[in-house]
Amino acid sequence: MTVGATVGILFTPTVWKALDDVSIWTQNWPWIPRLKYGENKAVATVSKMCESGCAVKVRTVAGEAFGTMGNTENPISGGGVCPLCANGVQVKNSPNRIKSPMLKGEAVTWDKAKEIVAEKLAAAGSKVAVISGDQTGTINEVFSALLASKGSDAFYAMPCDMQSACKAWNGLMGGSGQVGYDMKGADVVLLAGADALESWGPTVANMKAFADNEGGKFIFAGPFQTKTASVTSKWVPVPAEGMAAFTLGICYYVLQAGKSVPAADFDQFKAMVMSGYTPAKVEAATGVKADAMAEVAKQLLTAKSPVVVPGGSVGAHAAAFALNLLLGGGMKVLPEFAKAVGSAMSRAEMMKNDILQGVNADLLFVYEANPAYVLADQVKAGFTVAFDCVNTETTAAADLVLPIPHSYERVDDLASPYGLPQATYTMGAPVCKASLDVMNAGDFVLGLADLGFESFQEVIDAKVSAIGADADSLVEGNAFVLDETPDVSGVTLAASVLGKAASPVKGTGAVAVAPYTLLNVGTANQATTPNAPCTISNNQLVGDKLVVMMNGTTAKKLGVSVGSKVKLSGGSGECQALVQLFEGVMDGVVAAPLGMGHTTGDEFSKGKGDNVYKILTVSSEAATGASTWAGSTVNVAKI
Amino acid sequence: MQVKEFKIKWGMVIDIDKCTGCGACMIGCQVENNIAPMTKKDPYNYVQALTKDRDDPSNKLRTLTWMNIYELSNGQPYPNHETAYLPRPCMQCGSPACVPVCPVVATDKNEEGGIVSQIYPRCIGCRYCMAACPYHARYFNWWDPLWPEGMDKGLSTAVSPRPRGVVEKCNFCHSRYLDAKDKARQEGSDPMNLPDGAYVTACTDICPTKAIHFGDLNNPEHKVYELSRSKHAFRLLEKLGLHPQVYYMSEREWVRKQGDNYNAGGGAHH
Amino acid sequence: MDSKLFPEGTQRCGLGKFLIWIAVILGFFSWGLYAAVLVLYNGIGTTGLDNYFGFGAWITFDLAVIALGAGAFFTGLLKYILKIKQLEKIINLTVIVGFICYSGAMLVLTLDIGQPGRAWFGYWHPNVHSMLTEVIFCITCYCTVLIIEFVPLVLEQKQLNKIPFIHALAHNMHINMALFAGLGAFLSTFHQGSLGGMYGVLIGRPFAFREGFFIWPWTFFLFVLSAVGSGPVFTVLVATFMEKLTGKKLVDFKTKALMGKIAGTMLCVYMFFKILDTWAWATGYLPSVGLTFDQMFYGVAYGKWLLWTEIVICGVVPAIMLVTPSIRNRPALLYTAALLDCLGVSLNRYIFTVQTIAFPAMPFDKWYVYYPNWVEYASSIMIVAYGFLVLSLSYRYLPVFPMETKLNYQSGE
Structure with a gap:
């Protein structure tokens, strides 16, 4: 009977229909999102x-x-x-977006938020400050104009290479405009500490220049074989604090070859280099072999259009600029675009204040920056207003959090990202409507004080017409390029300062720390993104543990090996990490990735790794007085 | 299995001397192909909530990375150390190891262009193809694909999200091929003779150093034709005879040497 | 209480004791069932498998039990086709063991595949070039054959057999058993072989890839030989284990020794070819693809000791022991040899499954070590528990051992 029934059922469509249905169910579970089609x-x-x-x-x-x-x-x-x-x-689209204005953790309306800020602003007088994580936007003009209207000049940028370059070029050397580098046209590019193909400057443009540069030779100098160094023809190991001395060591050979510049202090510069930065002295101070410097100098001297791209301290930048001036190659000086807001600061003025020396204000505006993560000790304020689109350590600590639209939901612009060889302006219009209760920071600020504009859109419109660009072309995504060179005749080589600033100063810890940034891991202001964690190598992160790299000799000296758990202590804190061996790190150096160890954020960044900023030491560079992390050392203890 | 030859042979030439291993290609690939971010919790599954978390993205053996980047080392100690990055998509082998082993024809190499297909609704998830592929180009959906709240609204129309339990892999962004052919037909040109650049993969598109070149290896008008024939070009594990349609190139000999086995150590103490 | 159900003329333990025994088995079974539920409900992510080790403990377990279950088809072949009469004393047990092994393997496979609802696609969209298709065909068909071979034994249950229809049915099925034995032998040979073929065809996996004859790589034949070289003695081990457990003699030693002789002979043939194959692989194939024998091994987890253990200690040694009458005829040594033999074939299946995919084919890749997790162990143990359950019930209620009454209750008379 059973057999009969089985056979009978097989003749009915029941079984076959069920099987067919099964194959359909197995690909259409309700929790698997369906696609929406359209144009x-x-x-x-x-x-x-x-x-x-x-x-x-x-x-x-x-x-x-x-x-x-x-x-x-x-x-x-x-x-x-x-x-x-x-x-x-x-x-x-992340759930980490800030959904509405928040006053000390409670949702408030925009009207309420505006009321509070207006009140604080009135009470603060000139004790108002701004920290901006934006290096290129016209939004900075709005913020700086607000400060100006209150009689404050407390505009702070997050620490960046653009700031060091500004301080060196516009400050020490008396130049105007902004320095840029023609990496596409150069036949020899010395990346003196600039991790240009991974995180430094306009990374994508650099990478494109590198790709387009047929036959050009790229040399990377730095304490650690970064991703940039994996594609350059040569890696010259140079400690971060020795970069300025190394550059002057190359200047020595260049001067020896008879190169000169019509700068007022050229003779002083020459004397300083020829006596204080002889290859032997530089080798003694930095450990970089004289032969290596001679070889690099030879390549730069024989090149038709060499360029030196600095990274690190103000001194290292000034030394590189001096070298570039001597070589007369691909270093460019870009004019600054005309301002939209009359009372706003120039870019050089915005870069002047040194955030590492501390911020103290009654009212602090933070725009798309994460100082609470990078500079936990330096920033103090009576009342903090944080503009951001996602939750960060800074928004978590701020008194008032104001959600702004994401880049793709707002009008914004990019004025000459630092490092580009030409003054380049790009505008961005919103691609889609904001889905959350957000407001453009520019609109909010313009509502606080009369700066001559009703909305941020008007500011952008004014910017476009001030620089003489075609708005329609900009909307289509084309860049506006200004092909002018400011006058550089009055530039000096900062000889008196550089002689002292270039002398390497190192901490007293057991090993030097070489912090590095990978864009998929995140930057100072932006944590890693939802799809990025699977691209982060086990050389940076294993499970929730930070990974630091050192070479076999260093590991042996420290008594650690692959997978050892270690505690790194330096600066004002400690980090826990696992050891990975990588022979692309200098002796006595440990390479540690920045951008991890977030305490706020989504599951992709929160609690992942440790925050290397905690173990960096801020020191004041001799003569320039600028703050730098170069020369940071740490002690390593096995745990 | 014999090498399957087609008139059109889509292929890549990846210039290792240009790749910095930045990871943009991997992210572009995930976005194009609707690969969900790796989340630990499954809000739809209470049993899951009671047991262990889903995988951490740092467990590289459980990721879904059709495009994956390997780090190469010349094996020398400091200061002679050199490093390189090798992006690894599916090799779309001419004689694929995976196709003949699939019991249900869920993967095949049967279409003009020579792309090895993967039919997700047919895959039974036996993972035999994964065992067969020496490039580790095939990935299994160990868990259900879940986007954090709100993130499932911005999905690509290139391919439906796959349920758990099936194998998936790079298919050279096959929907882009279909789109390019459609566009050619609409414009009245020959869809079987696409100009260079009319069809490229998402990773090719996004690569900031343009290290990935994509085109028809059989078409002399496509850049990859010449690049794949350069003296610096090589393929991975050529000796095994899988005839990959992905080429690599490097001027560095040590990098090229990593592409295949050369009786390392001269047979050592064998 | 249930004594009326016992096979004719036998004695069994009390029902209470039996139920306690069953409860213990069910305990293990439930643990495995929990693991299986996790796998089916949460996904295979709950196991220790990963993208490098898509095959692992489950496939090893499957391949091992299928090899060990080969006693069924091979003994059937010898008994029904070659008419070796003496084997009828153990044939029932070989059928049950075969049935347990195959049905168990199929259960594990439903867990192992990511989309069990699509398992039937193997029939609907078959790829005739795939060794796995051959496996799916043969394994399901042969499992059906084993059920057909098992059914008459169930029908011969004392009470059931009183029903005239069932009696007649059982009788008729018995008459046709030679046909099924033949069919089973054919199916089983092929899928034992295709399981080996599965690895031998892996052109991208130098550890396993083998040249071969026509469409079949050498591993195809090696797997058949190793299965018939171990399956029969596994049945002997099961019978002996049951004897120890029940305290009764179930199969005469002469039959066991005969099984040992059969397995031993086959094992000798197998070892001859296995050594030849390994030699040819190490000195011919590997150098041809730029590899060396040494590169195939790594650390302790995938060290050469595995291969030597498999070939020498668990291969050559038991082969010699089993073909040497003076050793084979001493029970302790027969069982030792059988044990080594079964271990050897299981080890072979493990090596072919795991080490094959552990070897990093790309020179810049590295070895990873695979560890099964508790979910894989538990679900495998569930199958073992299931085997114990079927055997316990069969032994208690079915006339499995034709010699039992003679060996235990009539010897004194």
């Missing part, structure tokens, strides 16, 4: 997640953004996108 578009805009900003096209389907692609027409992108901005839409 596919790619809309040009800017993404401000990385430090320099990316020119991108946002891919949309039926008006909903889903992906980010490069913008071939724009020189900032050339078709490429950095790993941070590549995940822009996912950050825009």
Whole structure:
């Protein structure tokens, strides 16, 4: 009977239908999202997640953004996108977005928020400060104009290479405009501490220049074989604190070859280098072999258009600029774009204040920056207003949190990201409507004080007309390029300062620490993104543990090996990490990735690794007085 | 299995001397192909909540990275150490190891262009193809694909999200191929003779150093034709005879040497 | 209480004691069932498998039990086709063991595949070039054959057999058993072989890839030989284990020794070819793809000791022991040899499954070590518990051992 029944059932469609249904169910579970189809578009805009900003096209389907692609027409992108901005839409849609204004953890209305800020602003008098994580936006003009209207000049940028470059070029050397580097046209590029193909400057544009530079030779100098060094023809191991001395050591050979510049202090500079920075002295001070410097100098001298790209301290920048002036190659000086807001600061003025020396204000505005994560000890304020689109350590600590639209939801711009060889302006219009209760920071600030504009859109419009660009072309994603060179005749070589500043100063810890930034791990202001964690190598993170790298000799000296758990202590704190061996690290150096160890944020960044900023030591560079992290050392203890 | 030849052979030439290992290609790939971020909790599954968390993205053996980046080392101690990065998509082998082993024809190499397909609704998840692929180009959906709240609204239309329990892999962004052919037809040009650049993968597009070149290896008008024939070009594990359609190139000999086995150590103490 | 159900002329332990025994088995079973539920409900992510080790403990377990279950088809072949009469004393047990092994393997496979609801696609969209398709065909068909071979034994249950229809059915099925034995032998040979073929065809996996004859790589034949070289003695081990447990003699030693002789002979043939194959692989194939024998091994987890253990201690040694009458005829030594033999074939399956995929084919890749986690162990133990359950019930209620009454209750008379 059973057999009969079985056979009978097999003749009915029941079983077959059920099997068919099963195969359909197995691909259509209710928790698996369905796709929404519609018109596919790619809309040009800017993404401000990385430090320099990316020119991108946002891919949309039926008006909903889903992906980010490069913008071939724009020189900032050339078709490429950095790993941070590549995940822009996912950050825009992230549950980590701030959904409404928050006053000490409680949701408030925008009217209430405005009322509070207006009150605080009135009470603060001139004790108002701004920290901006934006290096390129016209939004900084709005903030600086607000400060000016209150009689304050307390505008702070987060520590960055652009600041060091400004301090060296516009400060020490008396130059005007902004320094840029023609990496595409140069035949020899010495990256003196600038991790240009991974995190330094306009990374994507640098990478594009590197790709387009047929036959050009790239040399990387630094304490650690970064990703940049994996594709350069040569890596010259140079300790971070010795970068300025190393550069002057090369200047020695260049001067010896008879190169000169018509600078007022040239003779003084020459005398200083020829006596204080002889190859033997530099070798003694930095450990870099004289032969290595001679070899690099030879390459630079025989090149038609060499360029030296600095990274690190103000001194290292000034030394590199001096070397570039001697070589007369691919270092460019860019004019600054005309201002939209009359009372705003110039870029050099914005870069002047040294945030590492501390901020103290009654009212502090923080714009898309994360000082609470990077500079926990330095920033103090009576009342902090944080503008950001996602939750960060800074928004968590702020008194008032004001959610702003994500890059793709707002009007924004990129004015000459530092490092580009030409003054370049790119504008970004909103790609999609904001879905949360957000307000553009510019609009909010313009509502606080009369700066001559009603909305931030007006500011951008004014900027576009002030610089003489075509708005329609900008909206299509094209860049406006200004091909002028400011007068550099009055530039000096800062000989008197540089002689002292270039002398390497190192901490007293057991090993030097070489902090490095990888864009997929995150930057000072932007934590890693939802799809990025699986791209982060086990050389940076294993489980929730930070990984630091050192070479076999260093490990032996410290008595550690692969996988050892260690405690690094330096600066004002400690980090826990696992040891990885990597022979691309100098003896006596431990390479540690910045950007991890967040205590606020989504599950992709929170609690992942440790915050290396805690173990960096801020020191004041001799003669320049500028703060630097170079020369940081740590003690390593096995745990 | 014999090498399957097609008139059109889509392939890549990846210039290792240009790749910095930045990871943009991996992210571009995930976005294009609707690969969910790796979340630990499954809010739809209470049994999951009671037991152990889903995988951590730092467990590299459990990720879904169709495009994956390997770090290469020349093996020398400091200061002679050199490093390089090798992006690894699916090799779309001419004689794939994975296709003949699939019991249910869920993967095949049967379409003009020579892309090895993966039919997700047919895959039974036996993982035999994964055992067969020496490049580790195939990935298994160990868990259900889940996007954090709100993130599932911005999905690419290139491919539906796959349920757990099936194998998936890079297919050279196959929907882009279909789109390029459609576009050619609409414009009245030959979809079987696409110009260089009319069809490229998401990783090719996004790569900031343009290290990834993509095109028809058989078409002399495509850049990859010449690049793949350069003296610096090589393929991974050529000796095994899988005939990959992905080429690499490097001027560094030590990098090229890492592409295959050369009786390392001269047979050692064998 | 249930004594009326016992096989004719036998004695069994009390029901209470039996129930306690069953409860213990069910305890293990439930643990495995919990693991299985986790796998089916949460996903295979709950196991220790990963993208490098897509195959692991489950596949090893499957392959091992299927090899050990080979006693069923091979003994059936010898008994029904080659008419070796003496084997009828153990044939029932080989069928049950075979049935347990195969049905157990199929249960594990439903856990192992990511989409069990699509398991039938193997029939609906078959890829005739895939060794796994051959496995799916043969394993399901042969499992059906084993059920057909098992059914008459169930029908011969004392009370059931009183029903005339069932009696007649059982009788008729018995008459046709030679046909099924033949069919089973054919199916089983092929899928034992195709399981080996599965690894031998892996062109991208130098550890396993083998040349071969026609479409079959050498591993195809090696797996068949190793299965028939170990399956029969596994049945002997099961019978002996049951004897120790029940305290009764169930199979005469002469039959056991005969099984040992059969397995031993096959094992000798197998070892001859296995050594030849390993030699040819190490000195011919590997150098041809730029590899050396030494590179195939790594650390302790994948060291050469595994291969030597498999080939020498668990291969050559038991082969010699089993074919030497003076050793084979001493029970303790027979069992030792059988044990080594079974260990050897299991080890072979493990090495082919795990070390094959552990070897990093790309020179810049590295070795990873695979550890199964508790979910894989528990679900495998569930299958073992299931085997114990079937055997316990069969022994208590079915006339499994034709010699039992003679060996235990009539010897004194």
